[in-house]
Structure formats: structure tokens, C-alpha cells
Amino acid sequence: MTVMEQRGGYRPSPPPAWQPRMDPAPLLPDAEPYRVLGTEAAAKADPDLLRRLYAELVRGRRYNVQATALTKQGRLAVYPSSTGQEACEVAAALALQERDWLFPSYRDTLAAVARGVDPVEALTLLRGDWHTGYDPYEHRVAPLCTPLATQLPHAVGLAHAARLKGDDVVALAMVGDGGSSEGDFHEALNFAAVWQAPVVFLVQNNGFAISVPLAKQTAAPSLAHKAVGYGMPGRLVDGNDAAAVHEVLSDAVRHARAGGGPTLIEAITYRIDAHTNADDATRYRGDSEVETWRGHDPIALLEHELTERGLLDEDGKQAARDAAEAMAADLRERMNQDPVLDPMDLFAHVYAEPTPQLREQQDQLRAELEAESEGSHR
Amino acid sequence: MTTVAVKPATMAQALTRALRDAMAADPAVHVMGEDVGTLGGVFRVTDGLAKEFGDDRCTDTPLAEAGILGTAVGMAMYGLRPVVEMQFDAFAYPAFEQLISHVSRMRNRTRGKMPLPITIRVPYGGGIGGVEHHSDSSEAYYMATPGLHVVTPATVADAYGLLRAAIASDDPVVFLEPKRLYWSKDSWNPEDPQSVEPIGRAVVRRSGRSATLITYGPSVPVCLEAAEAAREEGWDLEVVDLRSLVPFDDETVSASVRRTGRAVVVHESGGFGGPGGEIAARVTERCFHHLEAPVLRVAGFDIPYPPPMLERHHLPGVDRILDAVGRLQWEAES
Numbered sequence: 001m002t003v004m005e006q007r008g009g010y011r012p013s014p015p016p017a018w019q020p021r022m023d024p025a026p027l028l029p030d031a032e033p034y035r036v037l038g039t040e041a042a043a044k045a046d047p048d049l050l051r052r053l054y055a056e057l058v059r060g061r062r063y064n065v066q067a068t069a070l071t072k073q074g075r076l077a078v079y080p081s082s083t084g085q086e087a088c089e090v091a092a093a094l095a096l097q098e099r100d101w102l103f104p105s106y107r108d109t110l111a112a113v114a115r116g117v118d119p120v121e122a123l124t125l126l127r128g129d130w131h132t133g134y135d136p137y138e139h140r141v142a143p144l145c146t147p148l149a150t151q152l153p154h155a156v157g158l159a160h161a162a163r164l165k166g167d168d169v170v171a172l173a174m175v176g177d178g179g180s181s182e183g184d185f186h187e188a189l190n191f192a193a194v195w196q197a198p199v200v201f202l203v204q205n206n207g208f209a210i211s212v213p214l215a216k217q218t219a220a221p222s223l224a225h226k227a228v229g230y231g232m233p234g235r236l237v238d239g240n241d242a243a244a245v246h247e248v249l250s251d252a253v254r255h256a257r258a259g260g261g262p263t264l265i266e267a268i269t270y271r272i273d274a275h276t277n278a279d280d281a282t283r284y285r286g287d288s289e290v291e292t293w294r295g296h297d298p299i300a301l302l303e304h305e306l307t308e309r310g311l312l313d314e315d316g317k318q319a320a321r322d323a324a325e326a327m328a329a330d331l332r333e334r335m336n337q338d339p340v341l342d343p344m345d346l347f348a349h350v351y352a353e354p355t356p357q358l359r360e361q362q363d364q365l366r367a368e369l370e371a372e373s374e375g376s377h378r
Numbered sequence: 379m380t381t382v383a384v385k386p387a388t389m390a391q392a393l394t395r396a397l398r399d400a401m402a403a404d405p406a407v408h409v410m411g412e413d414v415g416t417l418g419g420v421f422r423v424t425d426g427l428a429k430e431f432g433d434d435r436c437t438d439t440p441l442a443e444a445g446i447l448g449t450a451v452g453m454a455m456y457g458l459r460p461v462v463e464m465q466f467d468a469f470a471y472p473a474f475e476q477l478i479s480h481v482s483r484m485r486n487r488t489r490g491k492m493p494l495p496i497t498i499r500v501p502y503g504g505g506i507g508g509v510e511h512h513s514d515s516s517e518a519y520y521m522a523t524p525g526l527h528v529v530t531p532a533t534v535a536d537a538y539g540l541l542r543a544a545i546a547s548d549d550p551v552v553f554l555e556p557k558r559l560y561w562s563k564d565s566w567n568p569e570d571p572q573s574v575e576p577i578g579r580a581v582v583r584r585s586g587r588s589a590t591l592i593t594y595g596p597s598v599p600v601c602l603e604a605a606e607a608a609r610e611e612g613w614d615l616e617v618v619d620l621r622s623l624v625p626f627d628d629e630t631v632s633a634s635v636r637r638t639g640r641a642v643v644v645h646e647s648g649g650f651g652g653p654g655g656e657i658a659a660r661v662t663e664r665c666f667h668h669l670e671a672p673v674l675r676v677a678g679f680d681i682p683y684p685p686p687m688l689e690r691h692h693l694p695g696v697d698r699i700l701d702a703v704g705r706l707q708w709e710a711e712s
Contacts, residue, residue: 131487142455143487147479153445154480157452164408164434165456184475187445194440349490350525352548355578355625 178209239267411463482525
């Protein structure tokens with residue numbers, strides 16, 4: 001007697017609620033990171049765009065070098081450099097329209113600056129005179145976000161709200177390979193896909209979360225593959241190829257704006273500097289690895305392409321360098337001025353109106369400050 | 379003084395009405411959370427809102443509290459006024475990072491440029507026979523976070539008025555709803571303009587001369603019951619309902635204690651590191667020379683919330699409150 005006969009001819013059927021909802025194949029990222037520079041695709045790239053990317057990369061590198069120098073001079077408390085990752089930073093800013101929003105992490109000062117935020121105001125957090133130095137609404141750049149991946153749900157919510165209001169605004173959220181392990185990364189991607197929110201997630205996989213390499217961070221085939229689990233397309237791109245990052249981001253932004261929903265993009269890049277000036281990268285990686293990546297430098301890659309195609313000569317390079325030097329000189333000069341601080345500001349923005357309890361503490365501090373200034377006059 | 383003839387309503391109904399009126403008054407108000415749409419919430423507080431205002435205004439979200447609050451932050455950044463429901467007190471914990479690192483300090487971080495008018499509704503407290511993780515009194519966590527208002531109603535009228543005030547506030551408000559009072563009934567007139575109370579004002583629920591019971595939320599009816607029972611002992615107790623833990627109404631509380639000279643703080647939350655310690659300290663600092671006895675606390679024990687069959691031993695009840703009142707050094711009086 002067979003099992004089926006024992007069960008009186010009962011035939012198990014698939015659970016009625018189950019049905020495949022989508023073919024996952026189109027969501028899968030390419031096997032290799034997408035590249036433009038040095039490939040046939042480069043010929044199709046807009047020369048003006050490439051020249052603009054080049055100028056921004058040179059300026060961005062100079063910004064990183066200058067900011068790092070300012071930490072050594074005691075003018076910045078800390079600086080998480082994006083040297084080596086400028087292609088991602090610059091392309092993120094340039095792929096957006098003015099009405100769009102950028103949600104940077106703490107390493108994305110450069111993206112904020114490339115989007116128009118004042119270079120000094122972008123450093124307020126890292127100088128330590130306030131937490132955010134710029135008005136987020138002026139250039140539609142959210143505050144630089146320190147807790148990892150927590151700005152991703154903000155981007156989703158903002159994009160969702162914009163769509164509800166009928167505005168064709170796209171939000172671009174930036175995060176690192178380490179941040180992709182956070183719960184908020186998962187929740188943001190899930191909400192974005194369920195709501196079909198016009199948002200683009202850019203993961204800069206720079207190889208390390210401070211000291212921890214990607215292999216200890218994830219067992220996924222790639223970070224871009226994670227997209228498939230949420231029902232959104234994943235794209236893999238060479239993060240040091242500014243033209244490729246710009247193209248992939250622009251495609252995703254266009255797709256989102258057209259109502260196609262979110263995209264997850266993994267950009268393969270490398271953090272040339274230590275995590276911050278306070279970190280010692282020699283404790284967890286060798287010089288040879290860094291040297292290998294220096295050979296895949298985003299500025300050199302683009303410069304080579306532009307030179308080969310006769311789109312950039314010595315004068316052009318010099319002009320880019322001059323513009324970068326002017327920015328650095330201005331940054332140095334303004335950062336060398338001590339910020340004017342008013343300790344009473346500590347109470348000004350905790351609530352719309354200070355609570356009675358805060359008013360008492362405000363009075364206390366005011367009295368302390370008065371006593372201090374009287375003391376200094378004696 | 380005449381009372382308007384009105385229909386009795388439950389606290390849950392008053393909360394629903396507050397949400398509905400707020401949504402009708404301002405298209406920026408969006409309700410979101412787990413099961414708030416089709417089902418109307420596990421406590422039915424959002425009942426009918428999705429039907430009346432559509433799924434985009436009353437949204438069933440994926441089941442992820444950090445995602446709910448985190449996306450609400452982004453919606454508020456874009457000018458909406460999200461009202462978020464955390465299904466139960468203990469289910470709000472995944473949202474703590476968003477709450478503490480962003481919701482509470484975005485205004486401050488941006489020097490006032492980016493306020494976040496978000497209301498976070500949290501059903502809290504015990505006494506409903508809930509199994510583990512359904513009965514926490516989590517107010518001390520919220521109180522300890524600068525930048526949040528923390529509000530809790532104890533009456534049907536306050537449930538309406540304070541929720542309207544919370545939604546209208548340009549600051550984030552943690553709105554703690556005492557679960558066991560959801561079905562409490564009261565005659566209440568939502569058309570009464572006095573039904574919208576400003577946040578931050580305590581109220582004397584019962585006047586008395588002997589001692590002040592300082593309390594809030596689910597413990598208010600317990601204290602009123604204790605005050606009635608205390609009459610037999612010859613004590614005439616005053617009951618102050620705080621309504622708002624942040625901001626704290628020192629004025630009303632101190633005035634009461636200065637009148638009575640004695641005070642007991644009553645709450646379900648644990649005593650150690652709980653709100654009562656802060657309140658007792660504030661009262662002592664302000665009313666020391668008026669006090670006839672140390673300020674005492676009647677609180678939940680410092681234990682994980684008990685299983686439902688034992689919760690009655692944990693929750694502050696009339697007897698425990700009266701015992702505390704009895705320890706307020708009455709000997710000096712005679």
C-alpha cells in the first residue's frame with residue numbers, strides 16, 4: 001500500500017496563496033563591474049560631461065588633500081577622506097537635478113560640495129563648531145550622517161513624500177560596504193521597493209569598514225545582488241570610472257523619476273587613505289594593495305581617456321589644477337579663521353520653544369558666562 | 379457650572395476622532411504603521427481612516443519599526459506631518475536609533491532649519507493581561523532623550539486634546555497611550571474648544587489638603603480610587619495628573635505640594651532610574667521647606683514586566699499607595 005493510498009488518495013497541492021511575483025533574472029547585476037573608460041562605450045560619452053567630471057575630480061582630490069592637511073594643523077577635529085573615491089562622490093552630485101535630494105554619509109563631504117554646498121560649511125561637523133553647517137534645504141543635501149545607513153530610510157521617506165505630492169523628485173542615498181550590514185539598510189531597501197519610491201542607493205564598496213574587510217562583512221555574491229531579494233534591480237559598476245558611475249547613476253535616477261522604482265548600485269572602489277586621520281591603516285592592510293589601487297586612480301583613468309581622444313591638453317589640465325588650487329586657498333584661508341561661537345546657541349534649537357527646564361539651564365549658563373567674563377576682566 | 383450633555387465615548391474612540399479631525403484639517407497629516415490601514419490597528423484606534431482618507435494617508439507599512447520611523451523622518455523633511463503608530467511599547471525598541479539619533483535632534487543639528495513634526499503613538503503599560511513584551515512602561519527612556527516631548531493622557535477628553543496638540547506641534551512628540559484606559563468611558567464633547575490642551579500643563583484631578591499624589595497615564599484612575607479610599611483613613615488627598623512628562627510642569631506640581639506638604643509619586647514604570655526619581659528630586663529642590671516628610675515613590679518593581687498571571691502584584695494599586703501615604707510621617711501632626 002502506497003503512502004498516497006494510505007491517505008485516501010489525498011494529493012498535496014501548492015499552497016493557494018503562492019505565486020511567483022516577478023522574474024528575478026532582469027534584476028540581477030552584471031557579472032563584471034560596468035566600465036566606460038578604456039572601452040568602446042567611451043566613444044559615446046559626452047565630451048563636455050567628461051571634461052566637467054575631470055575638473056570636479058581634480059577639485060575633489062585637492063579638497064581631500066587640503067582637508068586632511070587641516071586636521072594636522074588642528075583646524076579640523078577629524079576628516080574621513082574620500083581620496084580614491086572621488087569618481088563616486090562627484091558622479092553622485094552630477095547625476096542629480098537641482099530639485100533632487102542627496103543623502104550623504106560622513107565620508108561624502110565631497111559629494112555635498114560638488115552639489116553646491118559651501119566647502120567651509122560642509123566641514124562644520126568635522127571642525128566641531130556645530131553638527132551641520134549648511135541649510136539642508138538650500139541645495140537639498142541632508143545633513144552628513146554619522147550613524148551608519150540611518151539616512152537611507154530618510155531618503156526613502158522623502159522620495160515617497162515627494163511622489164505623494166506629485167513632485168518628480170528623486171533621492172540619492174550614499175552608504176558604504178560596512179553600512180550595508182546595518183538593519184536600516186535592509187529596512188530602507190525593503191520600504192523603497194514596496195512603495196516603489198523614486199530613490200537610488202549608491203553603495204561605495206571601498207573594501208573596508210574601518211579595518212574589517214568585505215569578506216567579514218557579507219557572504220553575498222556581491223552587494224548589488226542584495227537588490228534582487230527586495231525586488232529591485234542591482235547594478236555593479238567600476239567606482240573609479242567616473243563616466244561609468246555617472247552613466248549608471250543617471251540611468252537609475254531617470255528610471256526612478258519615470259516611476260520605475262528604486263535601484264541599488266554597488267560601486268567597486270578603494271579607500272586610499274586611512275578611515276580617518278585618527279586611523280592607522282597599516283595595522284590591517286599592506287602597501288602593495290594600496291599601490292595596486294593607485295594604479296587604478298579615478299583621475300588618471302579619466303585623464304588618460306580625455307588625452308587619448310584629444311579632449312584635454314596641458315592647458316586644460318593646468319586650468320583644472322588652477323581652479324582646484326583657488327578652492328584650496330580659499331578653504332585654507334577661511335578655515336584658518338576661528339569660528340565665532342555663542343554657547344547660548346546650545347539651548348536655541350532643542351525645541352521650537354525651550355521648555356521651562358531648559359530656560360532654567362540657559363539662565364545658569366548665562367550666569368556662568370557672565371562670571372567668566374567678569375573674571376577675565378579682573 | 380453646567381456640563382454639556384454629550385455621549386459617553388471611550389478613550390480609543392476619542393483618539394480615532396483626534397486623528398480623523400487632524401487629517402481632515404491638514405492634508406500634510408499622514409498616519410502610518412503596522413496594521414493601521416485595513417484592520418484599523420490592533421486596538422482599532424485608526425479604524426476607518428484608510429477608508430475615509432485613502433491608503434496614501436493611512437498606510438499599512440512593512441513590519442519594521444526603524445523603517446517606519448526612519449521613513450517618517452524623510453516624509454517630515456519634505457513637509458509632511460507623519461503620525462506613526464508603534465504597535466506595542468516593547469515593539470518600539472527597534473526604532474530607538476532613529477528616535478534618539480535623528481528624530482530628537484534633527485532640529486538642533488540643523489540650527490532649527492529642519493524641524494521634524496512627527497507624532498509617535500505608543501500604546502504602553504500593563505494591566506491588560508498581555509504576554510511578554512506587551513506591557514512595558516517605557517517612558518523613562520523617552521524622558522531621558524532631549525528634543526522629544528513626552529505626553530500621556532489619562533482621560534477621554536485629554537486623549538483627544540493632547541493628541542491634536544501633539545500632531546499640531548512642530549516638535550516630535552512621543553504620545554504614550556495607556557492601553558488599559560483604551561476602553562475607559564467618559565462623557566465628552568469633541569466640539570468643546572477647551573478639548574484641545576496645550577502640551578506641558580499638569581492638572582489637579584482632585585483637590586485635597588493632606589498630601590499630593592503625583593501621577594500620570596494609567597495610574598491616574600488608581601490614584602483617584604486611592605484618594606477616595608483614603609477618606610476613610612482621614613486623609614484628604616490631592617491628585618495631580620502630569621499629562622506631559624516633557625516638558626514638566628514644575629509650577630502646578632510645586633504649588634500643590636507646597637499646599638499639602640506631602641507627596642507620593644505613583645507610576646507603573648520601575649522605581650530605580652524611573653520618572654519618580656526625577657520628580658521627587660524636582661519637588662524636593664523646590665518645596666523643601668514646605669515638606670513634612672520625604673517624597674515617596676510607589677512604582678512597579680525593578681523587574682522585567684511580569685507574566686500576566688502575576689502582574690497584579692507588580693502594578694501599583696490602591697493598598698500600596700495608601701501604605702505609602704501612611705508612611706508620610708503623620709506622627710508629627712499629633
